[in-house]
Amino acid sequence: MEQAQQLERSTLKIADMTCASCAQRVESALDNTEGVIDATVNFAAEKATVEFNPAQVSDYDLKQIVEDTGYEVVEEEKTEVEEQDEDQQKIAKARSKMLWSWGLTIPIILWMIPEMFLGIAWPTETVYHLGMIALATPILLLVGRKTYYTAYKAISHGSANMDVLIAMGTGAAFITGPASFFTPLADYAGVAGMIMTFHLTGRYIETKAKGRASQAIKKLLELGAKTATVVREGEEVEVPVDEVQVGDIMVIKPGEKVPTDGEIIEGESAIDESMATGESMPVKKTVGDEVIGATINQRGLIKVKATKVGKDTFLSQVIKMVEEAQGTKVPIQEFADRVTSIFVPTVLIIAAVTFGLWLLFPETLREVTTWAAAYLPWVNPNLGLITGAIFATIAVLVIACPCALGLATPTALMVGTGMGAENGVLIRKGEAIQTLKEVHTIVFDKTGTITEGHPAVTDLVPSEGFSEAELLQLAASVEAGSEHPLGEAIVRRAQEDDLTIDDISGFEAITGKGVQAQVGDSQVFVGSRRLMDEQDIDVSPVEDRMKTLEEEAKTAMLIGVDNQLAGIIAVADPLKEDSKQAIAELRDLGLETAMITGDNERTAKAIAQEVGIDHVVAEVLPDGKVDEIMKLQDEFGTVAMVGDGINDAPALTQANVGIAIGTGTDIAIESSDVTLVRGNLSSVITAIKLSRATFRKIKQNLFWAFIYNTIAIPVAILGLLHPIIAEAAMATSSISVVTNANLLRRVDVQPRYLEK
Template identity: 35%
Template sequence: MAELRFQIKGMHCASCVGKVEKAMATVPGVDQVSVNLATGEARVHGSGHLPALGLLEAVHRAGFEADPADDEALSEIPSTVEDPQLLRRDLRLAILLSVLLMILAMLGPKGLPWSVAQGALATVVLVGPGRRFYVRAWQLLRRRGTAMETLIALGTGAAYLGSWASLALGGHLYFESAAVIVALILLGRVLEGRARDSAADALRELARLLPERAVRVEDDGSETELPLAQVRPGDRLRVRSGSKVPVDGVVIQGEGAVDESMLTGESRHLRRQSGERVTGGTLLVDGFVELRVTAVGEHTALAGILRLVRDAQASKAPVQRLADRVAGIFVPAVLGLALLTVLLHLILAPQLGALTILMRGVAVLIIACPCALGLATPTAILVGSGLAASHGILFREAAALERLQSIGVLAMDKTGTLTRGRPSVARFHNFSTLPQGQLLRFVEAAESSVSHPLAEALRDYARERAEGKAFALAVTTRPGGGVRAEVTGKQVLVGSPAYLESEGVSLDEERELLDELEAGGLTPVLVGLEGRLAGAFGLEDELRPEVPALVAQLGRMGVEPVLLSGDRPQAVQRTAAQAGIERWAAALRPDQKAKRIREEAAKGAGVGMLGDGVNDAPALAAATVGIALASGTDVAVATAPVTLVHGNLSRLIDAMRLSARTLRTIRENLFWAFVYNVLAIPLAALGVLNPMIAAGAMAASSVFVVTNSLRLRGFRFGRRPGPAAR
C-alpha cells in the first residue's frame, strides 16, 4: 500500500483535523487519511498511485497549508508550533496594548477623545496580533467552513464593533475586552506550543543519538574523518572509548563495553567483541573496536525505531473516536448556542441592554474550546510512545498503547521467548569404547559445517573437551533430523533418535536412558559410530533469569500467564515449572496456537501473545495485542503491535503499566475537555463569566490538557507493581 506524509500548518483544534482529513479523503486514489493535531502530521494511504500535488491542493482548498514530510527517518523532528518568534512578538505587543487599554478604561479620563483612543488601541491589537484570526476565519468562510478561529473572530469582532456602536450612543465600552481576549488566546498558544514541543522531546533525543561524523579506516590503514552521510555499507570504521557508534555494524577487531540504555533501557554495559553486532547510536564506554558497516541512514535499527514511534504517534486510538465525532459538529453547535443566548436574552431579559446581551453571546463564543478535545488523546500518545521508545518499548500503533492495559491472559511462547533460545549441553553419556575426548572430536568435526542452534551447542561443548582436531568429509544433512559425515575414515551420525533409527542404528540397549532424558525435559541428540550407538547428549534451553519474577508480577497484576509451545510435553512442563506457570500446552503448530488464543478471547478476556515475532506470527495476529521480542537489527521489520527491543523481557511489565497510565491520562484529558465545555458555556451564557475571563479559561483549558499529558514523563520504569498498579 502506498503512503505519503505531509506536515500540515494552520491546525489549532479538532475541527481543523476533521476538515483536513475530509479534504484529503476526496482525492481519487486515497483509501485512508489520518491527521494528528499534536504532531501536525497527515498520513495518506492508497492502494495505487497517490497524487501528491492533488493532495496538497486539496489541503489548500480546505484553508490550510501543507508540505511533503521528509521521508528520511533520521531527520530532525519538526516543531508543531507556528513561527514561535512571530507568535512571541505578537504576544508582547498584544499584552502591552491591552494593559494600556485596561488603564485607560479603568483609570483614565472620561470623554470622547479618550474613548476614541481606546478604540484606536483596540484596532491596533485586532489588526496586528489578532489579524491571524480574521484572515483564517475569512479563508474558512469562503470555503464554507468553520473552526476555532471563527469563534474568536466573531467574538472579538462583535465586542469591537459593539463598542463603536455604544460609543455613538453614549453607552458602555468593551474595547479592552476585545484586546485582552486576543492577548490571552495568544498567551495560551505560546504556552500550549511549548508544551506540545516538549511532548516530542523523547523522540528528538532518539533522533540526535547518532554523531555527525565517523572515522573510516582506509585500505592502507590510515584514518579519515568524514560526515556520517558519506559512510557506506562495507566500510571499516574505528570507534574509540567514549565515542558513539555511528552506524549498525559487526565488530571485526577489538572489544569494548557498550551502553545501549538509550535504545533498550538496559542499564548494564554489554561486552561486544569480534563477530558481534553493534547498533548505531549506542555509546562505547570503554575499549576500542573496528567494525564493518552493515546498515546506514534509514536502514539502521535506530531509523526503524523512529519510524515505528512516528507511525504510532500518527495513528489514532479507539478512545479518540468520540472526541472526533463531537469535534465535527462542535463549532457550528457553539455558533448556534451563542445565537440562541442572544435571542433568549432579548426575549426574556431585554432590560439588560443590547450591548450586555451581545457580550454574553461573545462570552459563549470565546469560552468554547475545541482545542482541548483535539489535543486530549494525541498529546498523551505522543508523550507515552516517545517515553516508551527511549526505554526499549516500541508501540506500532496508538491502539496497542490503549489495548495492552486491558489484557487478562498473557499467552507466551517458550523457545527464544521465555528461554534464551541458545541450547546448551546438560548431560553427555559415552556408550563407546573410545575415550570421551576422541568421541567428542568426531562430533565436533561432523557438526563443524552445520548451521543450527543445536549444532552450535554441540560444537561448543565438544570443542572444549575434544582431544585433537579432525576434519569431516562427505557431509550430508537432513533438515530436522541430523548429519552424516566421514571423519578419519569412520561413518559418524549425529542427530535425533528417529534419525539414527532411520539410518539403521538400534537404540534398544539405551532406551531407558533416552526416556529418562526426555522425562527430565531435555532434548536428546545421539551419536552413531560405524552403525552403532556411541553416545547421547541431553540439551536444555536455559530459562531467562527474569522470567520467574515476571510471572509473579503478572499474577499480582491480575494477568494469568499461559505457556503455548510447539516443543515436547516434557520440555514444556519443565519450563512451566521453572517459570511458575500453571497452565501450559505443548506440541502446538502455529495455527493451533492461534486457535487457542481465539478460544481464550471468546471467554471475554483480553488476550496478549508474547512471542518471537516471526514463528509466532499467526498467534500474534490473533491476540488482542501481540508483543514481540526483537534484537536491534530486527526492529525495522518487526510487525507486532508492541516490540520489546533486544528481547528485554523486564520491560513487559513497564509497557503494561505505561499503557494503563497513558489511557488514564487520555481519560482525564477527555473528561476535562468535555466537562469544561459543558459547564463553561452555560456560565458564559448566564453572564457569570465575562468575555475576558472566558478567553483566559479557554486558553487555560488547552494548556491544562497538554500539561497533564506531560506528567507522563514522570513515569518510573522498573518499579515492582502491586495489585493496583494498573
Template identity: 40%
Template sequence: MNETTRVAWRVEGMDCASCVAKVSRAVERLPGVSDVEVNLMAERLSLSLAPGASTPDAVARQVEALGYKAHPLAAALPGPGHADAHGPDHGHDHKHDHAAPAAAGHDHAAGGPGGRAGEGVALGHAHADHDDPADAEKPWYATGKARLVWILGALVGAAWGLSFFLPERLTYPLFLAATLVALVPFGRRAIALARAGSPFSIETLMCTAALGAAVIGAAEEAALVVFLFAVGELLENVAAGRARAGIRALAQLMPRVALRLRPDGSTEQVMSERLAVGDLVLVRPGDRVPCDGVIEDGHSALDESPVTGESVPVARGPGDHVVAGSINADGTLRVRVSRAAADNTISRIIRMVEEATASRAPTQRFIERFSAWWTPGAMIVSLLVILIPPFALGWDWWTSIYRGLAVLLIACPCALVISVPAAMASGLSAGARRGLLIKGGAALERIGAARTVAFDKTGTLTEGRPRVTDLLPAEGRSEDELLSYAAAVEAGSAHPLAKAVLAAAEARGVTPLEARGQAAIPGKAVLATVGERRISVGSPRHAAEAGVALGGLAAELARLEGEGKTVAVVLIEVAPLGLIAFRDEPRADAAAGIAALGRLGVRPVMLTGDNRRTGEAIAVSLGLDAKAELLPEDKLREIARLKERGPVVMVGDGINDAPALAAASVGVAMGGGTDVALETADAAVLKDRVGGVSELVGLSRATMANVKTNVAIAIGLKAVFLVTTLLGITGLWPAILADTGATVLVTLNALRLLAWKPAA
C-alpha cells in the first residue's frame, strides 16, 4: 500500500477567502493531490501527495501561476491531531489525571514564536504578480500591490488633469494606457485561474467589464474601474495584515534570548528557541519568562496578562508552573524548562488561532456555496441586460452594452465573500488577546446560541485546590493510621483530592505505606493493596454499594456534607477505616460569572459527581441549579437531555471531562495553558475565571451581529446600485465602487471587533 506524503508551503499573497478558494481549487485538480488545507491567517498550504503523481515543484508552479508566491516549509506537516483525556474518576467528582499527550505536532518550522520571520508562523504578507518575497517585511504602502496603485493613480490623475487643457483624442490614450497596465497582471491571473478550474473569478468579471468599456469608447471609466479594483485589493491586503497582527503580537511576547544557567552557576545567553527540556534558566525582575517551566528557586509576582488576559499579577514560588511570555515583576527566579519552544503555551496558542481561522463557520460555508453560483448567474444576467432591452425596451446597443457591463461589475462577490471570514478572524483574534481561545468559526458561532451552560464543579466553579479539613478515624484507629493508608492509595495521582491527602500527610509528618496494584472504579473509588489488605478511598455511595455499615461515622458523614464539604470514605477490606473531609472553596468570581450568564439569558447548571448535600450547598451559594452524584455516563445523559432544549456549552477543567465536553454543542476547558485545556475542547478560558465563559458568549454574539451587518452591507449596496444602473442613474465606476466600497465597509466593520471588550 502506497502511503501519501504530507507537504507544506508558505503562500504569500492570500488576503481573503476568495484567495483561499482559488488556491484550493487549483491544487486539487493536480493528480495525486488530496487532503488540501489552505490557512489564510498562517499563509500556509498543506496537502498529501501520492507517490509517483504530482511533484512538490508542480504544486508550487500551479500556485505561482495564480499570482502568489510559494515557499516550501522545511518539514512535512503531519495531519491534524487531537488529544483526549480519559482519566478514571473515583468518587466525589474525583478526576485522576491520566491525560494523553498533546496533539501530534503542527508544522512550526522555526520552533514557534522564537523562529525567524517567514518560517513557521507566517507573519508577512506580500502579494500577487507585483510583489516579491522581500515585500513581507515592508509596510503596506511599499509593496508591489501598492506600487501598482500609485502607477495607476498617477496615470488616471494625469489624464484627468490634462483633459481640462487638451482635446479628448490626446488624453484618451492615457486612460487606455492605465487600463492596459492594470489588465496585464489581472488578465494573466484571470487566465491562470480559468485554467486551474475557476473560470468565473472576480478577475474575470473585472477584466471583461474593463475591456468591454474600452471597446465601446469608455476608456475613462475603464481606467477608473481598474484603478478602484486595484485600490480594493490593496485594502484587502492591509486588512489581512491587520488581522494577522494579533498573531504577530503573540509571537513578539517571547523574548529572543534567555539566560541559561551552567552547572557552575554562571549564565550564558542563548536563543529562546534553543532551550531544551530540563535546562535551568535565570529570570530577573522585569524579564519576560522565556519558556514554560517550573520554578525551582525564588518567589515573585508574575504578570500573566499578555498570555491569559488576567490583569492581576499572580504570586509564584518553588514548585509552581510558569508560562512563556509572562513578565516577572520583582523577584529573581530559577526556572526548569518543562516544554520545548515549539510546544510552549504561546506556540500552542498561535497554532490554535491559526487553525481556528482556517476552520469555517456554517454561515461562511453557506456564503461560499452561494457565491459560487452567484458569479456565473450574474454573468448570465449581464448578458441578458445586453441582449434583451434593445428589442424589448428600445435601448440603443451602446446603452445596453454599457449597462450590462456595469451589472457585471456590481456582481463581483468580493464584499460578500469576505464579510464572514473577516468578522470571524477579528473575533477569534480579539478573544485570543483576552485569554479566550476558540477553535474555529463553527465553535464561535455556536457559543452565542447556547441556551444552557453546564459547569463541572471541582477545578471549574471551585479553585481545584481542596485541603483536608477533618480526619475522623473509625473506633480503634488513629488519624495518622487513617492518613497513611489513604496516602498510600493516592500516591502517584494528580487528582486534586489525592494531592490534598498527600499534602496533609506531608504536613503531619506521616509517611505513606507501601502500596501496589492501584486501580480505579470510575466515578466511585480508587483502590490499592497495602500489605496484604485491600484499601479503597472513595465516595459514600461506593461504601453503601459495597454494603459497608458506617455505624457512628454515618452521623458525622451527614454533618460534614451539610457543611458543604466533600467526604471520602476509607475502607480496609469491607470495614470502615475512617472519613476524610475536604473543602474546595468556590472561585472568587464564580458568583459574579454565574450572574453574568443569567443577564445574557443563559441558564447555568452544575453537573458534579460530588454528593448531593455538598453539591447543593455550593450551588445555592453561587446561584445556580445542581445535578449531583453523577457518574461520567450520567453526565453524558444529562448533557443529552439539556440539548433537547437548545445548544449546550459544557465547561470543565479539561482533565476528566473529555466525554462531556465532546457531547456538548461546545466544550469549554478552563485551565491556565494546560495541554488538555488547549487541546481537548472547542474553546479554552486561559484566565481560569468563571466570568470568562460569559465573555465567550458575549464575544460570539458580537461577532455574529457583525457578520449579519456585513452581509446586509454587501448585499444592500449591490441592490441599490443594481437598480440605479438599470435606470441609467449610475454607470461603470459607481458600479465597481459598489463592490470596492462594500469591501472597505465590511472590512472596517470587521476590524472593529479587534477592539471588542467584555460588557462591564
C-alpha cells in the first residue's frame, strides 16, 4: 500500500519516432527498467506515459533510457500556444519536403515514360542513366536525408524501424544506376527517387492527419480566455488570464468568456456551458453558483470570485484527462504490439529470403511473372537474374508497413476521447473504450443519479400524542448533525416552517439504518424499520400508511422517541428530467438496467417501475454495494456502474466500468473510468455509443492494416509489385488508417430523444 502511494506518473515528449516499431522499442526499454511499473508510448501523439517508483528510478533516468534507444526527449516546457505552433511547423516542414521531392520527381517520371513503354532512353542511354542519378541524388541525400539518419541511428542502437526498410530499399535501387554502367543491370536510380518521394508524401499526409486526430485538445485549448478584467485596489484592470489569482474578483460582461473557474458573488446571467457539457441551452446562474472557465456569459454583468486558476481549472483538468486517456492502451492493441515488435526484423529476413529464392529458382518465378505480365503492365518477365531478384527484394522492403498497425488504435482512441470531451464525456482510461462496448448491464445508484438528489418533505404523519410541528422539530434537531440529503430535506423544511432546531448531544449515524441523538431528556431515532426494530419500537400501527407512501416512490422515515413511535416523515426525490427517456434508450441499445439503493424495497421498486429499470437491489448498506456489483457480474458478465456519491466509490472501482456523474463528489470521480460532466443520464448513452463507434473504427483499422500486409508481401515476393506502386500503397495504408479514424467524427453519438 505504501509503495502504491509513492508512485509517480511522468509524460515524456519524444522526437524522431518514425513508425510503430520505434514506439514499441522505446516502450519495451522503459518497461524493462527496474522501478518502472507501466510504460505506454503513443506513436500518434509522440508521447510516453510512464508510471514509476521514484525511489528506484528518476525522471532523468527515464530520459536517458529513451535517448539510449536512439530517440530524443524534448524537455523544455512549452505553453499550449507554442505546442500548437510546433505542430503547425511540423506540418509545414513535411509539406516543404514533399513539394521539393515532387519538383525533382516529376521530371524523372516524364523522362522515364518513353523508356518504360517504348524502350527509348532519350537522348542517349548514357545521358538517360546520368540524368536519373542526378535527379535522384538530391531527393535521397538532401530532401530525404532524415530518413537515412534515423535509419542509421536505429541500426547503431541494435534495432530496425520503417526508415531502415526505406533506406535499404531506396539504397539498393539507387546503386543499380551507377552499377548499370558496369553490369547488365536495369537502372532503378530514378525509381529510388520516386520511392522516397512517395514516402515523404505519406509522411506529410500522416503528419497532417495525426494533427487532426488530436484536434479536440487543440480546440479546447483555444476556448480559454486570453485576458480577464479584475478588481484591483477598487479599479477594474485588464490582465492576462495567467495573472489571475485565487480570490480575485473578475468582472464579466455579456458576451465575454469566463476567464477561470469561480463563484458568482454579484449579478445573475445565463451561461453557455456547451464547451464543458455539450449542452446547447444556456444555464441560469445567480449569486452562489459556480461558473466554469472558458464558458460564455450571455446576458447580465456578473462579478465572479476566482476559486481555481492555472492547472487546477476545469478546462485544464479536462485536457489532462483526455491526454492521459490517449496515453493509455486498449486491450485489443496488445496483439498488434506483439506483431509490431518483430515486424521489421521479420521483413528484413523475408527480403533476404526473397533475394535468395530469385537466385535459386529463377525459372519457376519467371513463369509466374510471364503469366502475370498479361494482366499487369509493370511486370517484366525478361529482367535479368540479378535485376529480377533486386526488383522483388526492393518491393518487399518498401511494401511492408508497421506504421498502419501502430496508428490503427491510437488515432481512433485520440479522436474518440476528443469527441467525448466535446460532448461532456471524459474517458480517463483507454481500456474503458473497449470494456464499455462489452457491457451487458448498467447499474445505477438512485439518489443524485436517477433522481435529482435534492429531496423535499412531502408528508408528515404524526402518531397519537404528537403534532406535525413536534414531529418535524424532533427529526430536524437530530438530522441537523447529518449530511445525508434526506436529512437535509427535513432540516430545510423545518427552517421554512420557522421551527426551532434544538441543541443535541450524543449524535450517532448508524450506517444504512439512520441516526440517533439526545434531544432534551429524550433519545430520538430517525431512520428505517430496522433501526426501530433494534430499539423495540412497534411500527405495526403505521405499516399500511408506510406501504402507501413507499408505493408512491416516497422514502418514509420513522421517528422514534425513547421507546415510542412519534410518526412518519415522507421525503420524495424528484426524478431527473431525462431519466425515463435515457433508460428506455439504453434498453433499446440492448442493455439490461439495474438499480442499487439503500432505500426500502417498495420505494425502490416504485421508482424502478416509473423509469423502466429491469432489476432492483434495495436496502443495501454502503459497504454492501461492492458485493451486489460482484453478484451482478457473476449473473450477467460485464457490468458498468453509474454513481455520484462517496459511498459509490468502492462500487465504481469494482464495476468493469465505473461511470461518475460529474456533479457528484471528487472521490467518486477519481474512482471512475468515465466522468460525465453533465448531471443527467443522456451522457451515459453518449458514452456507450461513442465506445461502440470508436471500437468499430479500431477493428476496421486493424483489419485493413493486417490484410494489407498479409496480401501485399507475398505479391511482392513473387515480383508482381513494382517498387513505386509498393511504396505508394505503403504510404496509402497509413493514410487510410488515420483518415478512417478521423471519419469517426461523423458518427452521431447523441441520444435519439435529444435530436431535433
